[in-house]
Amino acid sequence: MAKFEKANSIGEWLDQRLAIETLKKVMNTEYWIPKNINFLWAMGMVLAATFGILVVSGIFLLMYYKPDTALAFDSVNYTTMTEVGYGWLWRHIHGVGASLVFLVIYIHMFTGIYYGSYKRGRELIWLSGMGLFVAFSAEAFSGYMLPWGQMSYWAGMVITNLFSGGSLEAYGLVEWIRGDYVPADAFLTRFFMLHVFLLPLVIIGLIVLHFGTLRIPHVNNQDGEEFDYAEAAELYKAGKVKESKVIPFSPVFLSKDVFVMGVYFILFFYLVFYHFEFAMDPVNFDPADGLKTPAHIYPEWYFLWSYEILRPFSKDLGLVLFAISQVIFFMLPFLDRSPNVAPASRRGLFKYWFWILLIDVIVLTFMGKLPPTDALFANIGLVAAVLFFVLWIALPFITKSEKKL
Amino acid sequence: MKELKIFGIVAIFTLVLYWGVEPFAHSQMHKHVDSHGFAYDGTADIAEAVTAEKNDTAEAKKVFWGDVSKISALKGDVAAGEAGFATCMGCHMEGGVNMGGVIPPVLDHAGAIYDKNYLIALIKDPAMATNVDHKYADTSTHPMGSIKMMMTDDQQIADVVAYMMAKKAGEVTTKEAFSEACGRCHAMRYAKTTQLGDTPTFKHEKDTLAHKIKVIDEQSLVKAYMGKLPPDLSIIIRARSAHFMETFVENPQGQMAGTSMPRVGLSHAGYEKVHAYMTEIGDPSKPAREALGPWVLLFFTVFTLLAYFWKRSMWKDHY
Known part of the structure; x- marks a missing residue:
């Protein structure tokens, strides 16, 4: 066992046991980011923040949601929207967030494609990022089932039907996925589980992996320039910040991230308060009805x-x-x-x-x-x-x- | 500045994307129906019959709406109309019972929420006025069809309508407007109303269940008459666009040819009341949203400004 001396402060006490000073260096003050970047490099943190917002709003919504085909629609549209204080706010935040997270994912993806940030050592960044895209897609789809409106039901019907494999006619597989011949209670409860438990867990795991994959190849920069990070870091630590090609993640890079997030949050909350309907399809405000196919069935924009x-x-x-x-x-x-x-x-x-x-x-x-x-x-x-x-x-x-x- | 240029490109692509999946897609997906400004003169009805190449029907409608406009020009006598209105009261009363499919609507605010021409048309020929004549080979089979035998004189019709416009008007709450115009067929469970009106609270479960059975019985009658149970309107305000709602209420056949929903003849003022009620129930957070919105945006504007100054101070020695 390591030898422990009396700590003079809480920080020191924690440092002895958790090495928080080292952690702070590794994760923040000496985590080096290239200086030659633009605001598109903040999209990762914007995504992390949006995911955070989705988790928090989701927790509040979860407290009143009832995963039961007879109760789900009204638990969302009546209980949450009418009887729960600020329930409408959390719901609109969750709905708008689910749509915007994909906008930012696409911007993030196309930024990576534009600057070539997926090769020469950065392959795993790209692959784990694509894994996140798939996990978010599954999360979005499973969440879309939960209000149990017309679009939930019919989207569930159409997408699960894809698993019949066309001429393979694998209807047994479709029934296995649905737990029934048509989307019904078993279908709703399993998608509920996926949405609130399994998929968020997968997403969190993939986010950790995604951050991890950045560590060794480092973040790309606007010119795709390769340089010696250790040397640039030494220069920075020696006080030659102007000459150095890097900045520390915290507080220098973070200060820009926070500013970009601020601009993003203005857009986000403008949409939440004044223009949320783009993210909440009108068709889904009709309760699910297996006997009435909507005139147009289409997925969310992403x-x-x-x-x-x-x-x-x-x-x-x-x-x-x-x-x-x-x-x-x-x-x-x-x-x-x-x-x-x-x-x-x-x-x-x-x-x-x-x-x-x-x-x-x-x-x-x-x-x-x-x-x-x-x-x-x-x-x-x-x-x-x-x-x-x-x-x-x-x-x-x-x-x-x-x-x- | 390079960053602003990049931001501009991202913003333009985002806006184009938005335009394509929202306004443009919706303009292509839905049938375009013009609003008539809640005027009822049969133009749309005649045009529909012409388009469907039902020449006899078109001719009959032309004659019918021509007569309506003649009656509309007559000067109605309010006092004489009161006597005529007594005929209506036989069926149109508080706590009425189902007659041939629906409970006749209460007319307490008819003058305030319905259009004058529409009321004239309705008394003259209910099936034609409601634009569901395709359901009735002989219009006297309309639940209100007997009115054609009871009120035959043009002047009498003008008098009764003049009476309603003068005496059955006055202040009407949004809820009254909704329940008189829509509530006999459409329940609104988020407002705890059914086809039988407000759901009372009972002390004993037995009475609650007994009331439920009465509601189910009433709904069965409406369903048998309409073909299906008309939808609950609790959050219809969020399920349909404002334009759809308006044009559908004006003339259900225009948006949904062949529907059994009758035209209810709301005036513009009447529709505003009904719309306000549906908004109160279907979108109750609207006032809270509008009150809170500016503050949240102000918060994030200040947040962003502070973040900008922080960023500037952090980066100032870096270039």
């Missing part, structure tokens, strides 16, 4: 692009392509054959690849919500979906031919 990849093709092909589109982003570090870590603007054809991909995903998103019965929209959707795969197939070739910078 799933629309992959939904549109499912739609324009025949049943089996659509399913296969949909499945590929779900995992293709995982492959990015391996499909990009270029040796360069640099912003897309300096990377030849990749520059066009990036912007076409971004616009294509937005076009897919638009078409995913529009009624497929309109021939024009259906054709645009088909072209955009084909283009999506053409881009991914072309990626190794255009990056292979890229000149070394």
Whole structure:
């Protein structure tokens, strides 16, 4: 056992037992971040903060939610909204947060793609981040079931039906997932468990992993420049902050993060108070009714692009392509054959690849919500979906031919 | 500044994305129906029949609404109308019973919430006025169809309507407007009302259950008449857009051709009352939201400003 001396302060007492001084250095004051960054580098902390908000608001909502098909709808729409003090506030925060978290995830993802922050040692950052994207998607879907409105029910019906595997007709698997022939009580209670317990646990684990993967390769910078962190850190500690290429996470990097978060929170709470309806689909304010299919069934906006990849093709092909589109982003570090870590603007054809991909995903998103019965929209959707795969197939070739910078 | 340029690009893409999945998508998903400003002159009804190529119906509607406008031009005698109104009171009274599918509505505030032309049309031919004549081969089978035999004279109709507009008006609460215009078919469980009105609280469970059975019986009659039980309207205000609600109430057939929901003939003022009530029940946090919103935004504005100065002081020696 280590030898303990009398501590003169609580800090010292804790330090003897937990090494909090070392911890503070490792995690904050001597966790080095490159100086050459812009506000997009704050998106990680913005995401962490949004996740925190979702957890806290979720805990409050959980206190009144009743996972029972007969009670769920009114427990949300009546009890929480009418009888619980500020219940409406927590619910609107939770709803808006669930939508905005995806906006920030997408910004975070496309920032990573633009600056090439997924290769040469940073592959695991990208993979764990994609893992988080998938976990958040599952979390969003399971949460969407809980109010048990029309869209909850029908989205549950449509998405679980996908597991029948088209012509494989694996209805046994669908029933196993639902716990019933149709989405009903067993379905609701298991998605409730996933939403409030298992998936948040997975997300927290993945966040820890995601932070861990940053440690060794360090955060990328605006120019993809490689430099000696130890040397830059020594320079900083010697007081030459102007010459050093790094800043400590706390308080220098954090001060900018907090400012960006402030701007984000203004937008966030503007939406919570004045424009929450974009995040809370009107159709879901009709109680679930298995005998009445809504005129239009569509997922929340953040799933629309992959939904549109499912739609324009025949049943089996659509399913296969949909499945590929779900995992293709995982492959990015391996499909990009270029040796360069640099912003897309300096990377030849990749520059066009990036912007076409971004616009294509937005076009897919638009078409995913529009009624497929309109021939024009259906054709645009088909072209955009084909283009999506053409881009991914072309990626190794255009990056292979890229000149070394 | 480079950061502002990057911010601009992110903001533009975000706004375009928003435009595409919200305003644009919704404009494409829903049928566009024009509002008539709560005026009832049969224009929409005739147009619907013409579009459906039902020429006889279109002709009949033209004649009908032409007659309505003639009666509307007559000067109604309030005193004479009071006598005529006694005929209405036979069915339209407080605590009425179901007659042929629904409980006849109380008319205590008819003059305040309904449109004058609509009331004239309703007395003249209930099925035509409510624009559900497609349900009745012979309009006398409408639950109120017998009125056609009871009130045949144009001047009499003008008098009765003049009486309602003058004497059955006055102050009406939002709740009264809702329960008179909608409450016989639509329950509102978040306001604890059913087709039978407010749900009383009973001391004994037996009485609670007995009341529940009465409600179920009434709902069965409404259901048999309407084809399905009309939806509970507790949070309809959040389930439908303001434009849909308005145009649907004006003319249900316009938004949902073939629906068994009758047009109820609310005037603009009447609709505002009903709408206000649905908002009170379906979106009760609105006043609290509007009161708290500016303070929260002010807090985060100050927070952001302070954070900005902190950031500036932290970074000032770094470049």
